[in-house]
Each structure stands twice: as C-alpha cells, then as structure tokens.
Amino acid sequence: MKIKILVIASMCISTSAFAGGYRVALQGEQATGMGHAGVAMTESAEVVFFNPASMSLLTEQTHISAGITIIDSKTKYQNTAANVAAETDNPYGTPLYLYYVRKYDERISLGLGVYTPYGNTVEWKKDWPGSHLVNNISLKTIFVQPTISFKANNKLSVGFGPIYVNGSVEFNRNLTTGLTENGNRSNVTVEAKGITDWGMNFGVLFKPAEALAVGINYRSLVNLNANDEKANFENIPDTFKSTYPADTTFDAKLVLPAELTIGISYNLNSSTILAVDINRTYWSEYKSLDLTFANGAESNNLRNYNDVNVYRVGIQHKLSNALTIRGGAYFDSTPISDGYHTPETPRNDSTGLTAGASYKITKQMEVDVSFLYLMFKEFKASYDYIDDNNPATLDTSFKGEYISSVKAIGFGLNYKY
C-alpha cells in the first residue's frame, strides 16, 4: 500500500491551493487531506499552526512534523472582442512547514513553528494584454512562531505564540498600454527583500466531551513595511526620465491579513473523525497598494478587498494501525469585488477537493501525502481603477474572461517519541 501511494503520488504532480488573494492555505499535509480543516484536531505537531492550545494534548513527549507541497497553478485569460488570449507560466509553488512540540510538564508544552502562509507567484508573458497591470509577481513570506500552550484542566487549553515574519516581494509591470522607448515598453520593477514584522497566534481548545473538541484560533494582522527598497524604471523616454528614474527607491506597505478560525472535531467512532472549520480572513484591511517613490511620485492601486469566509469539512478514517486515509472539501470565496479584479491575483471563488493518507513506518515515524484540486468556473472580470496618478496613462479599464486551475501534492513526515 505504501508503494502504491508513492507511485500514484509521483505520477501526478497535481493537487490544489488557493483562491482569491495571496493566502496559500497548505500548512499541514494531514489537515490538507481534510479540506485544510484542523482547528480542533489534536493529532500531530501541525497544531502549532492550526491551534497552539492543542499542543498540550499531544500524546508523546516530543512531536515533529515537516512537509512540503508542490503547487501547479495556471490561469488563462481571453477577450473575445479583441480576439486575444494569454495564459500564465507560473513556476511550481512550494509552501513548506516545520513544527516542533515538546512537553515541559503535564500542563505546559513548548513549541516552534516555521511556515509560509502567504505567497503568490504569477508570471504572464511579458507585454501581454494586461501587462500594464502585471507582468510578473513573486511574493514570499516565512513565519517563525515560538509557542507555549497551557492546559487549564481536562477540558480547556490555551496556546499563544508571537510570530516573526520575514517577507520578500518582486513585481514588474509596464507603465501604460502605450509608452515605449525605441519600441520597448516602459516598465517598472520593485523589489523588496527581508522586510519584517511581528504578529501573534492565539488559540483555545475546549473538550466538552471525550468525542468532541471545539477550537478557536486567531492569527493577527501583519503589515510588511517596505522602506527605501529597490525600484527601477526601464525603457523610459528621455523627457520622462525625471518622473520615472532608473535605480530609485520606494516605500510601500503589504498587508498580510488576520485570520480567525472556529471549528469542531467529532469522533464518529473509534477510527473515524469528522472536522468542520469556518475561516474568516480579514482581507478588508487591504484597501490599496500604495507606492511612494524617492522623487515623491506616487502610485495608488485600489484593491478594496472584502473579508471572506472559507468553509471546510474533512474526514479521516483509520483503515489499520498503519494506514489512515482522509478526504475533504472547502468552499473558498474571493475577497475581490467586481471591478477590482487584477491579473496579479487572477482567481475567483473556488471549491477545493482534497484527499490524503498517512502511513506509519515505525511506531515513531509516519509519512503523509495529500492532494488538492481546486475547481474554478470561468468568469468575466475587470479592473476599473487603473492608477490615475500616472502622467503617462491613457488607460481606464482592463477586462476579459479568466479561468484558473490549481492542483497540489504534498508530502509530510511526522516523528514522535
């Protein structure tokens, strides 16, 4: 069986990941198998992310979980009136995690989590029809979270961890649909590396009955402030060079929104657990992407995201002492309103189907595999708020039809002793 799963896994580089925005919900292979529900699950060190309160409920002295997911995402664009089509050529996304939990005493556990909950890599063909909005973007973040959990009694635990966040972003777009120098499109690249901030992760777990757990988790807003980071305007006509200088700097703020999760897990029988989560992501914090360049020039790009809920359901079933299988689904709605749809985050509402399995190799060691497939419908969208601070602009709205696909496969390893 182990061999069979690995063979299937290696055959299909495919599973699923994210919808609107740039939250990539793949922070544990076991949870991913269950529709990424897990705020009330108490099975592995993945709880460091999903609910620090549950650290105290882990059975062994030490639990370690690590994993990596490979995401294959693609978006296609077309506009029938202009008779054009384009598609992304994204590299594989690779969110990863490492969680460590150690019991300090019967009540207190200590832990550390390293994970990558936000990211976005979209690469359109250079100078494609929407190149005045984005040619390519790459956002990477890493969260490091030392954590403590405290078991108040047999029914109630709490957990808390400060989060150190380190992020990088690289973004390139053309300035307008028309401006060129010697036939080459004028464009700007902004690049910020190693920008940091602090956040926190807080969780509560309540077990009113042996078979039932209720979990609440809150992860705070993180603002990555880029100051004096690199910006470079390229292919700018001479008389615009003072407005758009090469090798300049910019300031900007990138929002990584807060997230609240409430969920339950229920043991249907001795070998089957059902989990249901509701995630609320506070995207409304992301109102505008505002860049200020060294010469005072501003670029204001309205986003006006909305808070959204994600509904997750998952089930896990122990087939034998060694093998556990999982299935799940979730409905993820886009935080983007009509008229604000930019091709840098080209996805709409989606339904995710997930599956997974774990296999115990030894008493201490277990391997996980998970699959995710996100289903998107094609949709018409536009971005109607093209930066009007731009003196060279002659653009108003960019629209067309989009359709996306996201598949992901993840591999995890759990060790306990």
Next chain:
Amino acid sequence: MMLKKNQIFKVTGLIISCAVISACDTSFDKPVGDVSYSNGTADFSKFVSIGDSLTAGYADNALYLSGQENSYPAILAQQFAKVGGGSFAQPLVSDNLGGLLIGGNENSEFGNRYVLNAETKSPEPITGTPTTEVTDVLPGPFNNMGVPGAKSFHLLSTDYGDQAGLGAGTANPYFVRFASATNTTMIADAAAQLPSFFVIWVGNNDVLSYATSGGIGTDQRGNINPATYSSSDITDPTAFAGIYTQLVSAFTTANADVKGVLINIPDISTLPYFKTVPYNAVPLDQTNADDLNAAYTAYNKGVTALLAGQPDEVAKRTITFAAGQNAVVISDEDLTDLSGSGLPSMRQATANDLLVLTSSSKIGTPKIENDQTSIWGLGVPLEDADVLIPSEIELINTARLAFNNTIKTTADANDNLLFVDIEAIMAELSTTAGIDYGTGSITAIYATGGGFSLDGVHPTARAYSVIANRIITTINTGFSANIPAVDPGNYTTIFVK
C-alpha cells in the same frame, strides 16, 4: 451519518484521478481563435485601398514607416490574408522619421513626425535627417493608394504624380514617389490592378484643409471646376458627387464582380485639433483684468455708439475681463465692418468658436516682443487662421453632410458596396468614455487619450486598428464573412521624446 469505507475510497479515487487525467484541465467553453474563418461572399485576392493621409497611415504630422505598417488598409490586408487575401504592397517610406527630401533637400512642409516632449508637454519634430527621396520613384503597383493631402478631385488629376508640378503645387510629393507614369492618375493606377475588393475613403481634405487653416479659404459651392480652387477651399458638393461616381465606376468597370467599402467624412469638431484649446482659459488677476478693461474702454464705447440700433452685436462685441478664467479675444470677419472708424472686427470667443490646436502656442505670448500690451488673445485679437467661427463651421458641415449623403447613397444603391459610418465612430471616440476596444479604451483627448496622434487630426496606430476592426465587422455582416478582429492593445499610441 457515517461514511462507509468504500465511499471514502471513491472520493479519494475521484480526487486522484482528477489530478492525473486531463478531464480536469482548464479551458474556456468558447476559446478565442477556435473558429473557422471565412471570406463569405467577398473575394479578397486583390485588395486595393484609395484615399488620403488616413488611408496612407499618416500620423504625428508625417508619413513614417511604422505608421504605414499599421495603416488601416495594411491591418485589413493582414486579416484578409486569413481568408484568401493576397499580398499587399505599400509605397513605404525609407525611415521612421517621416520627413521628405525633394531633390536632396529637406522641406519644412514635409518635416519629421512629432514626438511628445514630456517636460514641456508639447509636441516637437523628432530630430534626424530624413532619407525618403521623393524623386526616387518606386516601382508599383501598390495596393495602398493613400496619398496624404489628396482631395477627391486630385484622384482624377493627371498632374498629381508629375514631378514637374511640385513647385507649382499641382503635384503631390507622396504620389510622385510611386505614380506609374508622370501623366497617370491615382484612380487609374488603382483600377489598373483589377481589384476584387476595394475601400474608398476620400473627401476628408475637401473640407479639412479649410478647417485646419482656420477658415481662411473660400467655400467653392456652385463652382464645379476644381482646377480653379485654392488649397484651403471647400470643394463644391456637386463636383464631389460627380467625382465620387467616377471613382466608384472606375473599379466596377475594371471588374464587374468587385465588392467594396465606402467610408464617409467625420465631423471636424470631434478632432482634438479643434477641441483641445478652450475658448476661455486665460487666467488673469484683478490688476491685469483692470488694465485690459481700461484698454478696451474706447473700443467698447465706440461699438456702443456706432451700433446703437443693434444691441445684439453690441453685446457680442463688448469686451470685459475679470479675475479668473477669461475668454480670448478673436477676429470675426462676420461682424459689421467699423474699420473706417478705427474699430477692428473683434469680440470675445464663445463656446461656439473652435480654436485650432496651433493657437495654444500663440495665446498668452506677445505679438510684439517684450510688449505686454500686445498679448495674443488679450491685448491683440487672435487672427482668422487661429479660430473657426460659427459661420465657417457651418460652411464646413453643410459641404461635409452633402459629401456624406453622396457616399451613403452610392453605397446603398449597390449591393456590392458597404457603408462604414466613420462619422459615428469618431463621434463615439470623442465622448468622455471613448471607444472600448475590449482590452482597453481610447478617447479623443489630445496626447493622453490614445486615439489621436500628436498632430491632433490623424488617429494613432491603435485607433487605426479600431477603425480596421469596425470595417471588418461591417464586412462580416454585409458579406457573410467571418474575419477575425485584431487586438488594438497591440498597436502603438503616441511617442514620447
């Protein structure tokens, strides 16, 4: 409710198979380009277009290489090639500067194309020595018979391609470059190719040269002999109708099965050349306004006294300034001539007057160097050439509507001819929203709208592609064809220095 083991297996199997098989691959229900194109009832094997600068691909005050490559006939031919269209030759100039050499000499009338200086926010000719020598005659034939500056009657003129007439102005250097013989005509060279499909877009210059010169020419209504016209005159509509019939019949005689498209003449008030300079945008402070009012006191008093029985004209001619934005003072030859009393025919402009684009560099500057009382538009009235007054606009529109009636009637009378209403297209372009071409939009706002090149009269390559798409739509409907459109977003707009 409990899931059975085999149900769990089924769900898992579904997800894994989704991941592996192509059934879950992403594609649109109706992907673009996934259709078969067809020529319908038209035959595009030999396509010839004839007309003026708009047909040639002229933009930014010059005919330059990339403009020609993106002329609307060239775009059409490129799309026709997908449905049996043949090759399409154009009389290409030698460079992307666009200026002409005549006998090795540069000529101020045919200078280089404009580029925008973003610092001064003004257009200026691109620097460089042009290399297109007019007297190097290109061997034809050419499918694109667009000749910048051509009026309807020029298409029938046997002098128009004769180098010897360049000095006298009876010849056009753009036609001299590729006329098949010194005594040929544009229409003869076009019809000799026995086109299977043609587009005629002429008549623009029959009103436009009068308009861009600020109405300094004459309306030749009633005079059917174009040989007697000056370059800035308005062509007589009867003469135009006769010429137009001859142009169409030249094609239908050469090939009885020929099909074609006839395009009408846009309203000049939709062009940035006439709608960019506001009539009332001269800022003044109170002191300046007071000084000017004092200077015009004598004129205002004189007008009031001499035109006592005509209160309407007195009101029109009374000149007053105030702090803030003020209307400019213009010459108006329609006013009662009081020059005998030392009072010039002048008044302040209104929204009904159209100031030409070139007046913007004149308004606010002194006529006499360092003489602040001789500021154009304030102390000194703008000249006839700087502005179209309502009577001039009416002459233009009367003639233009007559031309358009001829064009529409001709198209309607022949099932093989389709009509494209560029007047409506340009009117749409001049609205606030402009024209939405699918992936973006263009407007008629000068320099930033993307619809008009820096001369304020000619479209950008992007707008030419929009025009080509509209013509394609008309052909698809009228001749049951299915010819794909182009993406205007792929075409350039203005160029910045």
